[in-house]
Every structure is written in structure tokens, then in C-alpha cells.
Amino acid sequence: xxxxxxxxxxxxxxxxxxxxxxxxxxxxxxxxxxxxxxxxxxxxxxxxxxxxxxxxxxxxxxxxxxxxxxxxxxxxxxxxxxxxxxxxxxxxxxxxxxxxxxxxxxxxxxxxxxxxxxxxxxxxxxxxxxxxxxxxxxxxxxxxxxxxxxxxxxxxxxxxxxxxxxxxxxxxxxxxxxxxxxxxxxxxxxxxxxxxxxxxxxxxxxxxxxxxxxxxxxxxxxxxxxxxxxxxxxxxxxxxxxxxxxxxxxxxxxxxxxxxxxxxxxxxxxxxxxxxxxxxxxxxxxxxxxxxxxxxxxxxxxxxxxxxxxxxxxxxxxxxxxxxxxxxxxxxxxxxxxxxxxxxxxxxxxxxxxxxxxxxxxxxxxxxxxxxxxxxxxxxxxxxxxxxxxxxxxxxxxxxxxxxxxxxxxxxxxxxxxxxxxxxxxxxxxxxxxxxxxxxxxxxxxxxxxxxxxxxxxxxxxxxxxxxxxxxxxxxxxxxxxxxxxxxxxxxxxxxxxxxxxxxxxxxxxxxxxxxxxxxxxxxxxxxxxxxxxxxxxxxxxxxxxxxxxxxxxxxxxxxxxxxxxxxxxxxxxxxxxxxxxxxxxxxxxxxxxxxxxxxxxxxxxxxxxxxxxxxxxxxxxxxxxxxxxxxxxxxxxxxxxxxxxxxxxxxxxxxxxxxxxxxxxxxxxxxxxxxxxxxxxxxxxxxxxxxxxxxxxxxxxxxxxxxxxxxxxxxxxxxxxxxxxxxxxxxxxxxxxxxxxxxxxxxxxxxxxxxxxxxxxxxxxxxxxxxxxxxxxxxxxxxxxxxxxxx
Amino acid sequence: xxxxxxxxxxxxxxxxxxxxxxxxxxxxxxxxxxxxxxxxxxxxxxxxxxxxxxxxxxxxxxxxxxxxxxxxxxxxxxxxxxxxxxxxxxxxxxxxxxxxxxxxxxxxxxxxxxxxxxxxxxxxxxxxxxxxxxxxxxxxxxxxxxxxxxxxx
Ligand code: FES
Ligand code: FES
Numbered sequence: 001x002x003x004x005x006x007x008x009x010x011x012x013x014x015x016x017x018x019x020x021x022x023x024x025x026x027x028x029x030x031x032x033x034x035x036x037x038x039x040x041x042x043x044x045x046x047x048x049x050x051x052x053x054x055x056x057x058x059x060x061x062x063x064x065x066x067x068x069x070x071x072x073x074x075x076x077x078x079x080x081x082x083x084x085x086x087x088x089x090x091x092x093x094x095x096x097x098x099x100x101x102x103x104x105x106x107x108x109x110x111x112x113x114x115x116x117x118x119x120x121x122x123x124x125x126x127x128x129x130x131x132x133x134x135x136x137x138x139x140x141x142x143x144x145x146x147x148x149x150x151x152x153x154x155x156x157x158x159x160x161x162x163x164x165x166x167x168x169x170x171x172x173x174x175x176x177x178x179x180x181x182x183x184x185x186x187x188x189x190x191x192x193x194x195x196x197x198x199x200x201x202x203x204x205x206x207x208x209x210x211x212x213x214x215x216x217x218x219x220x221x222x223x224x225x226x227x228x229x230x231x232x233x234x235x236x237x238x239x240x241x242x243x244x245x246x247x248x249x250x251x252x253x254x255x256x257x258x259x260x261x262x263x264x265x266x267x268x269x270x271x272x273x274x275x276x277x278x279x280x281x282x283x284x285x286x287x288x289x290x291x292x293x294x295x296x297x298x299x300x301x302x303x304x305x306x307x308x309x310x311x312x313x314x315x316x317x318x319x320x321x322x323x324x325x326x327x328x329x330x331x332x333x334x335x336x337x338x339x340x341x342x343x344x345x346x347x348x349x350x351x352x353x354x355x356x357x358x359x360x361x362x363x364x365x366x367x368x369x370x371x372x373x374x375x376x377x378x379x380x381x382x383x384x385x386x387x388x389x390x391x392x393x394x395x396x397x398x399x400x401x402x403x404x405x406x407x408x409x410x411x412x413x414x415x416x417x418x419x420x421x422x423x424x425x426x427x428x429x430x431x432x433x434x435x436x437x438x439x440x441x442x443x444x445x446x447x448x449x450x451x452x453x454x455x456x457x458x459x460x461x462x463x464x465x466x467x468x469x470x471x472x473x474x475x476x477x478x479x480x481x482x483x484x485x486x487x488x489x490x491x492x493x494x495x496x497x498x499x500x501x502x503x504x505x506x507x508x509x510x511x512x513x514x515x516x517x518x519x520x521x522x523x524x525x526x527x528x529x530x531x532x533x534x535x536x537x538x539x540x541x542x543x544x545x546x547x548x549x550x551x552x553x554x555x556x557x558x559x560x561x562x563x564x565x566x567x568x569x570x571x572x573x574x575x576x577x578x579x580x581x582x583x584x585x586x587x588x589x590x591x592x593x594x595x596x597x598x599x600x601x602x603x604x605x606x607x608x609x610x611x612x613x614x615x616x617x618x619x620x621x622x623x624x625x626x627x628x629x630x631x632x633x634x635x636x637x638x639x640x641x642x643x644x645x646x647x648x649x650x651x652x653x654x655x656x657x658x659x660x661x662x663x664x665x666x667x668x669x670x671x672x673x674x675x676x677x678x679x680x681x682x683x684x685x686x687x688x689x690x691x692x693x694x695x696x697x698x699x700x701x702x703x704x705x706x707x708x709x710x711x712x713x714x715x716x717x718x719x720x721x722x723x724x725x726x727x728x729x730x731x732x733x734x735x736x737x738x739x740x741x742x743x744x745x746x747x748x749x750x751x752x753x754x755x756x757x758x759x760x761x762x763x764x765x766x767x768x769x770x771x772x773x774x775x776x777x778x779x780x781x782x783x784x785x786x787x788x789x790x791x792x
Numbered sequence: 793x794x795x796x797x798x799x800x801x802x803x804x805x806x807x808x809x810x811x812x813x814x815x816x817x818x819x820x821x822x823x824x825x826x827x828x829x830x831x832x833x834x835x836x837x838x839x840x841x842x843x844x845x846x847x848x849x850x851x852x853x854x855x856x857x858x859x860x861x862x863x864x865x866x867x868x869x870x871x872x873x874x875x876x877x878x879x880x881x882x883x884x885x886x887x888x889x890x891x892x893x894x895x896x897x898x899x900x901x902x903x904x905x906x907x908x909x910x911x912x913x914x915x916x917x918x919x920x921x922x923x924x925x926x927x928x929x930x931x932x933x934x935x936x937x938x939x940x941x942x943x944x945x
Binding site for chain 2: 010011013014015016017018019020021022023024026027196197198199200248249250251253282283284502503504505675676678679682683684685686687709710711715717718719721723724747
């Protein structure tokens with residue numbers, strides 16, 4: 001039987017999406033449901049003096065209005081930071097309380113203060129306008145770089161500083177820098193982004209008055225984790241009385257990891273009013289309240305010798321957490337960022353120092369890549385600048401500093417199990433026709449255009465697990481993944497996974513894996529996810545972990561099925577177990593060549609007997625049934641890596657940057673479905689180009705979000721991109737039996753520096769910040785003209 | 793309140809609706825055709841694209857009463873006798889969708905493009921789809937799907 005792992009299997013999920021039969025949260029309606037609208041703070045920082053709901057309560061159709069007072073009285077807990085980070089001086093990070101409805105003070109525009117529930121959405125909206133809130137407006141703190149000298153936002157959190165974290169050795173770095181021929185320096189802003197999954201957040205809650213069970217349908221990347229947090233910290237309901245269902249979810253990119261205020265409040269409120277509640281975010285609400293990404297201000301330096309050897313690296317970063325610390329908020333700028341900041345290079349001495357600060361803006365958390373795009377941007381800008389200043393070809397300089405043997409003990413934390421960075425960059429150069437770039441530059445110049453080329457090489461630590469490692473770094477839970485494989489008596493198989501697909505295609509790729517392991521047609525397999533009442537437990541999907549952690553749990557559960565199948569087959573065929581071979585879905589007794597299919601075995605496991613014969617196929621010590629589960633906790637992260645090359649052309653008259661060519665060569669280890677992996681890379685690159693050229697999140701000094709709609713926030717469109725040219729190299733991961741590595745975030749990690757290096761090359765080395773909008777680039781082109789005419 | 797008469801996906805429909813009912817909400821809430829999605833409130837994302845009298849429009853910025861007496865096709869009406877439309881088939885074959893949220897609007901837009909242009913170039917496809925935002929795919933496989941469908945139609 002041909003292996004399905006490795007082939008371009010079309011997706012099982014597509015038909016329902018293509019025919020309009022997807023079932024997203026906003027598509028769900030429950031009899032007798034009410035509609036919720038949240039009253040939100042219009043101010044970035046304000047004391048809440050009084051909330052008056054009396055008039056609103058009289059408005060037509062209103063079922064109830066609840067505020068921070070009631071939620072405090074009912075002792076419903078707030079939102080949490082998932083990782084505890086310690087400062088360099090040994091003190092624990094400072095985290096403010098984050099109640100689901102603000103009671104005394106509001107800390108960002110959009111923070112919910114009250115929920116208005118009515119029979120129809122229109123009635124809820126009208127009533128919400130009648131809720132009167134008296135505020136005392138306070139001075140907002142919004143600028144990442146200046147936050148530490150601003151007013152204190154949260155009582156007792158001095159300088160608005162959550163932590164001042166250090167990874168690495170300052171003394172060693174000092175010594176390394178003293179031996180350098182040259183110090184390369186960059187000052188960078190990693191622009192704040194809004195993840196913008198196309199499906200706005202939503203929830204529908206159904207409280208069952210008989211069983212006292214709450215069912216929450218929600219737009220989540222990790223329903224079990226949501227249940228755990230809502231139960232353990234929110235106190236909304238015990239876990240056995242809370243069912244969380246994340247049905248079809250329209251993209252996440254990190255913004256749907258967190259448990260949000262609205263989910264807690266609607267769940268609690270539904271129980272109070274004893275009716276179902278539906279809430280769907282409008283796009284502007286999503287802009288205001290979804291967790292944002294990035295927002296770093298960085299100064300970094302690289303110490304080099306004249307012949308291009310890297311000696312030392314340092315990085316001083318201020319990371320904006322927004323108003324509150326959320327699930328991955330505190331780890332994104334530390335352990336997901338710092339260790340990767342030395343990139344794919346042997347650098348003997350390094351440190352990363354990160355100060356995470358609170359501001360009066362929406363909370364910042366994981367966004368595709370989380371920390372690793374910021375790290376890669378820092379080191380790859382430095383390396384490109386070093387190449388320019390040293391007069392060494394940018395690819396040659398990189399190759400000189402790549403590790404050549406694996407495992408590679410990276411400077412700060414990780415031991416990278418496998419890779420071949422030289423092969424990746426060589427292949428990218430060849431595919432991009434790197435060596436003939438200068439002639440293309442001349443062609444562009446002849447047309448009056450500026451052309452530039454940029455390279456970046458990256459590695460990343462993903463497949464977020466292993467539990468012992470992440471918990472030692474401050475994670476509040478273990479990050480394993482679970483799977484259950486249920487063989488039904490009549491031969492179909494349900495594979496339950498704790499991972500969650502919101503575009504990643506688990507229904508297909510996980511079925512490919514199970515089909516290979518069990519030797520059954522893929523049509524017989526259904527992958528089930530996203531419902532806490534169906535699967536046992538799971539940690540969900542983020543950090544490119546579904547396949548490398550969740551996929552392996554499926555492999556292991558399948559192996560247990562086969563192992564039991566062997567024991568049963570041995571008994572049925574009356575041979576010893578080691579005489580049985582399992583191949584292509586059949587258990588074969590090697591000597592007699594008698595066989596049983598896995599389907600027959602499954603049937604026998606459930607129907608273990610026959611008329612007139614007192615005989616069971618179940619061996620002693622085994623039980624009937626054919627269901628196995630596994631919790632997989634890998635020994636290490638997975639470390640995809642690669643090199644990307646971009647060429648841009650700039651029109652100096654308009655400042656418009658056109659991406660002319662984009663080449664990506666990635667090493668994801670063994671690939672389960674190339675079609676799906678390519679799709680992941682395309683999407684990641686597009687988001688990264690979006691960051692480099694188009695997207696920016698702007699708060700004004702009073703804390704108003706100026707870019708709160710698609711009219712003001714530039715989402716990349718189809719005509720912003722060329723066709724991306726993808727290639728792959730392959731070194732197997734050693735930390736899992738499939739040899740796979742994560743692929744979901746790589747594109748977004750590698751592309752921003754690749755594009756920016758190309759833009760800066762075209763601009764003759766002038767530094768320019770992301771996004772490189774037409775306006776900024778046009779100004780830089782003017783400068784270029786000036787300096788050229790001076791030189792002439 | 794106004795009474796409107798429509799043909800939706802081949803079925804005659806007659807309903808009383810409040811004057812301010814937006815067409816996308818009418819389809820989703822009154823007819824339970826939830827394949828038409830709403831992704832924004834500024835008429836920018838294209839998740840809500842449907843056909844009115846054969847032409848693609850954004851149903852989030854149209855009033856239900858304004859399309860009285862017209863023929864409407866939504867994503868649910870594109871497949872015929874259980875067979876997907878060649879555009880739907882092409883999206884599947886070329887992996888032109890991931891989370892599926894932008895997909896109904898994307899497919900409806902693309903079908904309209906091919907009505908007017910038999911063999912569009914990459915650039916023409918990208919320009920035409922400028923009003924449809926997809927956050928997942930980077931558009932590459934969507935363009936490939938439209939070309940694939942063009943070769944079949
Ligand atoms: S819903 Fe976004 S354009 Fe219609
Ligand atoms: S497939 Fe997710 S937005 Fe297009």
C-alpha cells in the first residue's frame with residue numbers, strides 16, 4: 001500500500017467550506033436565545049465613578065444588564081498570564097488583576113464595562129446607548145519607548161514594568177566586544193500588528209437548567225485550555241459542568257488562544273438569566289480587543305572581526321504588553337524571543353535583555369511566530385548591515401558563521417537536533433538566481449527604478465512543548481498533546497485530537513498519518529477535534545505544535561492499537577504473538593500465511609464470542625474493545641530553518657515598493673502533505689510582507705486606536721504579491737518518530753527581514769522602519785538623490 | 793416593514809422585512825443561509841459576496857428591500873445536483889482555502905470574473921480579487937484555482 005504521508009492528498013474539510021456548509025460560531029443559533037452587546041470604555045485610561053443602568057434597563061426587549069459590581073460579587077475570576085517570568089534581579093514579574101468587566105478603572109479603549117442582554121440584537125444595541133457611565137479621565141500611557149517614565153497605570157507596578165529579564169552573560173559579551181574589529185548597531189521598531197483572522201470573535205452560550213451544564217460555542221484555538229482557565233481561574237463552573245466547543249474557526253494566528261472577557265461574561269450571564277446568549281464581534285470590536293502582536297523597540301549590536309567572524313551579540317528590548325498580561329503575553333518577548341535572537345549563527349557570547357511594560361493599549365500576545373519574527377528581524381538586520389559595512393557578500397558572511405555540524409548547541413538555550421543551513425542557503429541562491437542579480441539591478445535602473453535584494457536565514461524553536469522544559473521556564477501548564485483512536489466495531493475510525501484546526505487541515509493530515517499507521521483507507525477515518533465533551537483533553541494549536549506534538553500522539557495511539565491487534569490476532573490464528581506481522585492493514589501469521597484484517601480484529605474485539613463455541617478472541621490480560629489513547633510529550637522543541645531571498649523594485653517617483661521575486665527554501669523535516677505545507681508557507685510569507693510593507697497599528701497619544709477598521713489598517717490584498725517560489729531541504733527531526741518539524745509560522749518569521757533587507761539595499765543602505773510605506777520610501781528616495789548629487 | 797419577493801438559489805421567496813434589514817443579515821438570519829459570511833463593517837473584506845441577477849455584489853452593504861424582485865445566488869446555490877461548480881472543484885484541487893471563512897465570497901467573486909473574462913492573466917485575477925481579503929492563503933493558491941477553473945469552463 002502506498003504511503004499517504006508525503007502525498008498531496010486533497011482536503012477532507014474542503015467540501016463543506018466550499019458549499020457554504022461550514023459551521024462557524026456565528027452560524028449557530030439556539031432556541032430562545034438572547035443577544036449581547038458590550039458597553040466598552042471609550043477612554044484609554046479612566047476611573048469609573050458610576051455606572052447607571054436604570055434607563056437602559058427600561059428599554060424595550062432588555063433581559064438584563066450586568067456590570068463589574070455583579071461579577072465581583074459573584075467572585076468570578078479574571079483573565080490570566082500563563083507564564084511567570086522572573087527579572088534579572090530575581091524578583092517575580094508584576095501582574096495586575098484583569099477582571100472580566102472593569103469595575104473601578106478602565107485601561108484601554110474597548111475594555112468591557114457592562115453587558116447588555118436583550119431579545120434582539122437591535123434592542124441590545126439601543127439599550128447599550130442608554131448605559132450612562134461617569135468617568136474621570138486620566139492621562140494615558142501609550143508610547144512603548146517612553147512608558148517607563150509615564151504615569152503609573154497599575155497601583156504598585158513601578159515604572160509600568162512587568163519584568164526586566166536577562167538571558168545570557170553580560171560579562172562574556174563585554175569581553176567579546178572588547179576584541180571586535182567592528183561593532184554593528186541597529187535601532188529597530190517591530191511594528192505592532194493586529195492578527196485579523198477573517199472570522200471575528202464570537203460566542204454562543206447555552207445553559208442547561210436541568211443538568212446545570214454550560215455549553216460555550218466559541219472561536220478558540222484551544223477549547224480544553226479555555227475550559228481549564230474558565231473553571232480554575234474564572235470559577236464560572238466546574239470543568240465537568242462546562243463544555244467548550246470550538247466548531248469551525250475562521251483563522252486564529254494567535255489571537256484566539258486567550259480566554260477573553262466576553263466568553264467568561266456570557267457564560268456567567270447565561271446561567272444568571274437562564275437563557276442562551278449570542279455575541280458576535282463587529283470588526284472594529286475585534287481591532288480594539290483582540291490581542292495584538294509584536295510592538296518591540298530594540299537596540300542590538302553585533303561584534304565582528306574584519307574577516308567576518310561573529311564574536312558577540314547583545315540585544316536591549318522594550319516590549320509592550322498592552323494593558324494586561326495575558327496567556328502568552330509574558331513569554332512571547334522572553335523565551336520565545338531571546339533564545340532565537342542569535343539566529344542560525346555560532347556566536348560565542350550573547351545576551352538578551354527585555355523590559356516588558358504595561359501601556360493603555362489592547363493586550364499584546366502571541367501572533368503568528370510570536371517572538372521569533374522579532375528575534376529574526378533583529379539578527380538578520382544586523383547581519384545584513386554587517387555584510388554591507390564589511391564589504392563581504394551577504395550570503396558568504398552568513399555561511400561563514402553557520403554551524404556545520406549538528407546537534408548544534410545554540411548560544412543561549414536550545415540544542416538544535418538537526419539541520420543543514422548551508423544547503424538551504426545554497427539552494428535559495430540558485431533558485432533566486434542570486435548571482436545574476438546585478439544585471440537585473442541595471443535593467444531596473446535603466447527604467448528609472450531602484451532594485452534591491454535581501455536575504456535572511458532563520459531558525460526557530462517551535463512545536464511548543466516539552467512540558468518539563470517549558471514549566472522550568474515558567475509555563476503554568478505542561479504542553480504535551482493527547483490523542484485517542486477509537487476503532488468502531490464496523491470498521492470506521494474516529495481519531496480524537498486535542499489540537500485544533502482553524503485552517504491547518506488536521507482532518508486531512510492527521511487522517512493521512514492514521515491511515516498509514518493502521519493500513520486502512522483514509523475515507524474510513526474521521527478526525528474529531530474542538531469539543532471538550534468528545535476528546536479527553538488537549539492543549540490546542542499554536543506555536544506550530546499540532547503535528548510535532550499532537551500528530552505524534554496519534555501515531556503512538558495507533559501503535560497501541562496495532563500492538564493489541566497483534567495479541568488478538570495471535571490468539572485467533574493460534575500462533576504466538578511474535579509470529580504475527582502487521583502490514584497494510586493485515587495481521588499475518590508468518591508460517592501459515594493465515595491472516596486477519598484489522599477490521600476483523602476490531603469486530604472481534606467488540607463482539608468477542610460466537611454461538612455454540614465457548615471461546616473468546618481476547619487474550620488473557622486484555623479487555624474487549626479497541627480504543628487506545630496516548631499523551632505525547634516530546635523530548636525537545638522542533639527546529640525548522642531556512643533561507644529566504646527577496647527582490648524589490650522601487651519607483652522613486654511614488655515611493656511604491658513592488659515585491660518582484662520571493663524565494664523561500666525551508667527545512668521542515670519530513671513533510672506529511674506538501675500541498676498543505678506550501679499553503680502554510682504562502683500564508684506566512686504574505687503576513688510577513690504585510691508587516692514589512694503595509695500593516696501598522698497606531699494609537700494616538702490619548703490612546704485612541706486610529707487604525708481600527710479595514711479603511712485604516714492596510715490588509716495585504718491579492719495584488720500586493722508576486723508568485724512565491726518555494727523549495728525545500730530535508731533533515732529529519734530526531735525528537736519525534738515521524739521526523740517532522742513545525743511549518744505554520746516559518747513564513748511570517750523569515751519574510752519581514754528578507755523584504756526589509758531588500759528595500760534597504762535598494763535605498764543604498766538607508767535605514768527605514770516597518771512598514772516601508774510609499775511615503776517613507778519616497779522620502780528616502782529624495783535623500784538618496786541628494787546624497788548622489790553631492791557625491792557627483 | 794416591506795414585503796419582498798425574491799428567487800434565492802432557484803427558490804421563490806416572499807417575506808416581510810424591516811426596511812433597514814441588510815441583505816447579508818437577511819440571508820443569514822431569515823433564510824438560514826449562513827454560507828454568506830460577514831467579516832467587516834466597512835465593506836472591505838468581501839466575505840459576503842453573492843450574486844444578484846448574475847453579478848457579484850457585497851451583501852453587507854446592500855439592503856434587502858433594494859434587491860426586491862431579483863434573482864439571488866449564494867454559495868449554497870452554486871453546486872448543481874450535488875455536483876460542485878468547477879470553481880469550487882478548482883479551489884479544492886489547488887488548495888485555495890484554509891480556514892474557509894473568506895472562501896464563499898472569494899468563490900462567488902471568482903465565478904463572476906470568469907463570466908466576463910474567459911482566460912484572465914494572473915495580474916487580472918489579482919486585481920479583480922482586490923476586494924476580497926484572505927488572511928490564510930497568501931492568495932497564491934486562490935489565483936491558481938481561478939486559472940484551473942478557467943481552463944475547465
Ligand atoms: S462583510 Fe466585509 S465586505 Fe461585506
Ligand atoms: S482561507 Fe482563511 S481567510 Fe481565506
